[in-house]
Amino acid sequence: MKSMRGYSDIFTEKLNPNLGFDKKETFDYGLAIEGGVGEMTHLGLNRWPQEDGKLAEIGFKDTSIEYLTETYKLGKHLIHAVCLGLDLPEDTLDAIYEKPLVVNRFLKYPPQNTPQYPQYGQPPQYGQPLQYVQPPQVGQTNEMGAGSHVDFGAFTLVYQEIAGLEVLYNEDQKLIWKSVPPKEGTFVVNSGYILEKLTNGFLSATKHRVINRTNQVRFSIALFLDPNPTTEIEPLPKFVSKENPSRFEKCVSGHKGVIFGNKSIYNSIQDKQNQNK
Ligand SMILES: [Fe+2]
Numbered sequence: 001m002k003s004m005r006g007y008s009d010i011f012t013e014k015l016n017p018n019l020g021f022d023k024k025e026t027f028d029y030g031l032a033i034e035g036g037v038g039e040m041t042h043l044g045l046n047r048w049p050q051e052d053g054k055l056a057e058i059g060f061k062d063t064s065i066e067y068l069t070e071t072y073k074l075g076k077h078l079i080h081a082v083c084l085g086l087d088l089p090e091d092t093l094d095a096i097y098e099k100p101l102v103v104n105r106f107l108k109y110p111p112q113n114t115p116q117y118p119q120y121g122q123p124p125q126y127g128q129p130l131q132y133v134q135p136p137q138v139g140q141t142n143e144m145g146a147g148s149h150v151d152f153g154a155f156t157l158v159y160q161e162i163a164g165l166e167v168l169y170n171e172d173q174k175l176i177w178k179s180v181p182p183k184e185g186t187f188v189v190n191s192g193y194i195l196e197k198l199t200n201g202f203l204s205a206t207k208h209r210v211i212n213r214t215n216q217v218r219f220s221i222a223l224f225l226d227p228n229p230t231t232e233i234e235p236l237p238k239f240v241s242k243e244n245p246s247r248f249e250k251c252v253s254g255h256k257g258v259i260f261g262n263k264s265i266y267n268s269i270q271d272k273q274n275q276n277k
Pocket residue numbers: 149150151208
């Protein structure tokens with residue numbers, strides 16, 4: 001869970017409870033950006049590793065904090081841009097982001113015990129469009145780096161250099177998995193469940209997973225931009241009408257793995273999680 005802080009070893013997290021444990025290592029930390037939730041007790045203190053050797057060389061803690069701070073600024077622009085794209089005032093979501101929960105995660109995916117490139121097909125390259133992912137053949141293992149899931153919050157900014165991220169894509173009413181190739185100088189933006197809720201389903205949360213089909217270790221960085229966990233979330237008035245009634249009950253935002261109050265998104269997200277495994 002990204003409600004943890006610090007390092008987690010491989011096979012300790014199961015993003016999709018219906019699948020096996022994820023073959024990945026993670027390091028999570030958060031910051032109290034703009035007075036937001038940083039080192040509150042329910043998330044625990046940041047657990048920085050002792051800096052010696054290579055970590056001291058790169059200034060791990062300072063660099064990590066700088067990365068989160070700068071990427072968060074980008075995220076704020078993104079939130080405004082999405083509001084404008086939805087024909088809403090750009091500050092529409094500012095209130096729920098007044099004290100945001102911002103968590104950054106470093107991820108390491110060893111090559112997986114799964115059909116690999118090039119036997120599997122041509123590996124996606126920088127800048128190529130989404131590519132269809134062949135389903136595994138009978139008898140093939142299909143170990144996951146990250147089991148299929150939707151992100152909890154509003155947005156996730158993913159930095160990647162090696163292919164591995166796959167999204168469930170609706171093509172002509174047919175759901176298929178597509179690889180999201182890396183593209184230099186870009187982030188992948190995943191829309192999460194809170195955004196789906198705010199827009200009453202207009203922007204649906206992206207179901208995604210990670211399978212490293214290369215023979216290289218894959219590193220990625222995911223910045224989770226979640227609103228204030230104590231704020232109440234419900235569909236914005238623009239997306240609710242007599243013809244299109246609210247599909248979501250008002251509830252406290254909470255945080256994945258952390259439930260605030262009686263009603264939390266965390267429960268309803270489980271239903272969505274079980275769709276299209
Ligand atoms: Fe995710």
